[in-house]
Amino acid sequence: MHMVTLTKGVPDFREGKVSFDEDGHLERGKTPTVMNPNDKIALKAALQTKVRQGGTVSLMSMGPPGYKEVLQEGMEDVYADDLYLLSDREMGAADTWATAMTIATGIDQLEEEPDLIFAGFKTADGETGHTGPQTNWCIDINEDLTDRPIITHVISLEIDDEEETVRAKRLVEGDISEIETVEADLPAFIVTDPEFEPSYRKADHRLKYKDLREETQERAENLDLDEDVTVWNHEDLNLDPDFIGLDGSPTIVSGVDPIPKGPSEREATMIDPDDEAGMESVFEELNQYAAGD
Amino acid sequence: MTEYEHYEAVVVGAGPGGATAAATLAEQGVETLVLERGVDAGSKNVSGGLLYAEESAPYTIDNVFPGIREAATERPVDDHYIHNISGNKVKTFDLGELHHHDTEWCDAVLRRKMDSWLAQRVHEKTRETGGGLLTEVRVNGLLREGGQIVGVTLDELDPITADIIIAADGVNSELARDAGLMDWDEPEEWFQGVKAVVEMDPETINDRFDISDDEGDAHLFSGDLFDGVRGGGFLYTNESSLSIGTVFHLDSIADERAEPHELLDNLLTHPLMDQWFEGEYEEREYSAKLVPDSKKVAHPSPHRGRLLLVGDAAGQMQAQGPVIKGMNHAVTAGGLAAEAFAEAKARGNPDAAGNLYEQKLDAEGVMEKLRPPRYRATRALSESDAVSNIGSKLLDSPVGGVGLKLFGSVVEKAYNSPYLLGMIPDTRLTYVDVPTRIGEVLGSEVVDENEIEPPELDDRIGDLTYNVDDPHIEVLDNSFEASGTAVTACPVSAQGFGGGCYREETIKTNGSEKKKVSLDTQPCVECGTCAVVADTHWEHPSGGKGVEFKQG
Incomplete structure (x- = not known):
């Protein structure tokens, strides 16, 4: 079983790590970049499949050279056999579409077509949730790659080696009580839900998991970022710069508006219900909405 | 018939007894799986703290685990x-x-440090046999087929069968109870x-x-x-x-x-x-x-079918006045149990391991120390x-x-x-x-x-680390007569103290007053006191849950 997990570097939004300026803009320079937390969940799904079925797990990202450390983080905290970074200036400032195009080409470039591609549920910075499904669409239109079904919001996963199928439980409505089970042929594209939980009910699986975790941590610790990460630029991938990066991005960001403060952060005036004048002003204030304007 | 995962040997509990049994089995080439319910070996284990190596004992911990005294014991x-x-x-x-x-020799020990070190060695040794050591896995009972013990059942894993099960799961051994060997x-x-x-x-x-x-x-x-x-x-x-x-x-x-x-x-x-x-x-x-108290409860025949009890699980704790020796006997028993299985297997009759183990405990003088005829x-x-x-x-x-x-x-x-x-x-x-x-x-x-x-009791409780699970103890009879002793005897409860496990409550109905006992298992240190002095259904929390001792 050959698997690829897709990931992106995102600002570390955890308390104490993230830094904002006075206007509430993220200070990228002062905020460390980490592996998108949802992608770690996707990588855990890939590791679970490796533990149960065997095979290899590749971890792939598109981004600046600094993302090598993001890949290393995935290898250390979860698992990876090998790391791929699609990176050059032409790929910069890509929207989800141009990213999907680039990643699909990266997958095409791999020696072996993956049986399973894993992606996490949306990134912590972009929050679109588009890149995974769009990548699968780009795989579909790529004549060298096999069309594959996509299963999103996956919370658990079973592979049937003999039948070459994947059976997944997916969270339908965000409510844990609404779960549907779907089955699809391999190869397939899996998007994990944040609720995904790896499951190891056999001692043998837990022992293998322990071995693999030990092995990947050691590999990550001794990783030579220059030698051990495969980096492909647009030429390696034979990509036309007009179709990738900023030039290949149909999305135009015209401006950014700050998100209004939440209700709890708005200013409130406290009025005692026994304060007649005060209560009168409340009714006056509400009156303008009562007309239905 | 269901296909179960099978190991030649399953050892439950990674204290000194379980560790010695597992290492000895592994050295004999027996495929051995060790299951420990703590987040780390030693995280559930407490002892006063003196570990002896007796001259007369067939197994001492430094023979089985060279380097332990330098790496993992205290003074x-x-x-x-x-x-x-x-x-x-x-x-x-x-x-x-x-x-x-x-x-x-005799060293002071802290169990978290020592058992955790032992577990690392045990995992390396047993992994070579195709087994290994897993933490955060709770064995909750015996798997039987046709009335015979054939394996174990677990909270986190599907049932596992084995040719030999060594229960080194401590003083509150759920397996010893399940087998009817201890109460x-x-x-x-x-x-x-x-x-x-x-x-x-x-x-x-x-x-x-x-x-x-x-x-x-x-x-x-x-x-x-x-x-x-x-x-x-x-x-x-x-x-x-x-x-x-x-x-x-x-x-x-x-x-x-x-x-x-x-x-x-x-x-x-x-x-x-x-x-x-x-x-x-x-x-x-x-x-x-x-x-x-081994004088009274060290089981003279600590085995049933494929199940062999080792250490505290078998009551093998010698406390006679100032003599307090437990871990050394667990080490010996673990070694003897492993040796008994290897010999029985070599003779083509692995089911004879239990009797052989019993004979060895007698022949090596362990039983005489534990239950002095005098x-x-x-x-x-x-x-x-x-x-x-x-x-x-x-x-x-x-x-x-x-x-x-x-x-x-x-x-x-x-x-x-x-x-x-x-x-x-x-x-x-x-x-x-x-x-x-x-x-x-x-x-x-x-x-x-x-x-x-x-420190006050609530500070002592507050300083401990807990991963709270669903209640693992149920009070079967909450009348004060049946279970009231737990309010005082429980080491994390006290009369008039609301932050402990057991509390005394007065319930007024129709003009009469009744004293009842209520239980909150959150601060439980899993000692088992209430299982003995109160009327309870007592189980351990699931793997990785409950109290985590950092010293032990």
Whole structure:
């Protein structure tokens, strides 16, 4: 079983790590970049499949050279056999579409077509949730790659080696009580839900998991970022710069508006219900909405 | 028939007994799976803290795990004293002779550090056989087919079958109970220990105990400082901490409605302790554990079918007066159980492992240490009230006092006699009255003042780490008569204290009042006391859940 997990570097939004300026803009320079937390969940799904079925797990990202450390983080905290970074200036400032195009080409470039591609549920910075499904669409239109079904919001996963199928439980409505089970042929594209939980009910699986975790941590610790990460630029991938990066991005960001403060952060005036004048002003204030304007 | 995952050997519990069994099995090429329910081996394990290697024992832990003393134990303990206390008067006897009897070496240990180190070695050894060690997995019972034990059932994993199951799952062994080999009914069969690990930097320890870096002390305490509850206290020097605790007969704790944490405080605040604290006291961890009284419960035939019990699970804990030895016997038993299986298998009859194990325990003299025939012979007489009363009276009389004065050195000698200690009866006379009288008649006054303040119980509980799970204990009868003793006997509960496990409640109905007991398992330290003194359905929390000891 050959698997690829897709990931992106995102600002570390955890308390104490993230830094904002006075206007509430993220200070990228002062905020460390980490592996998108949802992608770690996707990588855990890939590791679970490796533990149960065997095979290899590749971890792939598109981004600046600094993302090598993001890949290393995935290898250390979860698992990876090998790391791929699609990176050059032409790929910069890509929207989800141009990213999907680039990643699909990266997958095409791999020696072996993956049986399973894993992606996490949306990134912590972009929050679109588009890149995974769009990548699968780009795989579909790529004549060298096999069309594959996509299963999103996956919370658990079973592979049937003999039948070459994947059976997944997916969270339908965000409510844990609404779960549907779907089955699809391999190869397939899996998007994990944040609720995904790896499951190891056999001692043998837990022992293998322990071995693999030990092995990947050691590999990550001794990783030579220059030698051990495969980096492909647009030429390696034979990509036309007009179709990738900023030039290949149909999305135009015209401006950014700050998100209004939440209700709890708005200013409130406290009025005692026994304060007649005060209560009168409340009714006056509400009156303008009562007309239905 | 269901296809189960199968291992040649399953060892439940990664303490010294389980670790030795697993390592010995692995060395014989047996495919061995070790299952430990703590987040880490040692995180559920508490002991007073002295680990012996006996000259007469077929297995010692450093033979099985070379390098353990350098890597994972605390200080070697060479000097051993007992302090007989009466008020502020103390008479100290040197127990050196007893301590060195049959002792190759003796180290103080902290279980988290030691067991965690052992587990690493065990995993490496067993992994080579195709097995390995898993943590955070709770074995919850025996798997049977046609009435025969064929494997184990677990919370986190599907059932596993095995040719041999070694239950080294501790004093509250759920497997021993499931097999009907042990019960938790009689408080007389148990001791309960509580312990504080107290911060002290190595130089201060060296200075205050007058020892060097590679020396350690053991001190025992008995007399009138424990409100008449039968038992005593201990202090062992670790590398950078002290293990200080108290151990009492559980029936005595129950009958006297004693609060174990207060008895510990009685020791901690005694003037005698000031020489070591000098007014400073910082507690790293409070812990508790039940201790089986091997004289009564060491199972003479600790096996059933494919199940072999090792260590505390089999009641193999020798506590005879100042002799407190458990881990060394667990190590021996673990080695013998493994050896028994390997031999039985080689003879083509693996089912004979149980009987072979029993024979080995006898042949190697383990059973004789655990259940001295002398104790059984003299028990009926010495534990009868009549004898105790005469003994007490004699001791209190001027004649008794003079006798003690004249024969002080003889008494010291008696304390150092393993032969006599094997007969020591479990009465107030031996545990309380004799030491008190010794202190009174022979002792000298301690003039120091001990002003330290041990933490309150809620701080002790608050400092422990818990991963709270669903309640693992159910009170079956919540009447005060059936389960009220737990309010005081539980080491993390106390009368009038709302933050513990067991609370006393008065329920008023139709003009009448009834005392009931309520339970919140959140602060549970999993000692098992309430399983014995109250009417409960008692299980361990699932793998990785419940209390996590950092010292142990």
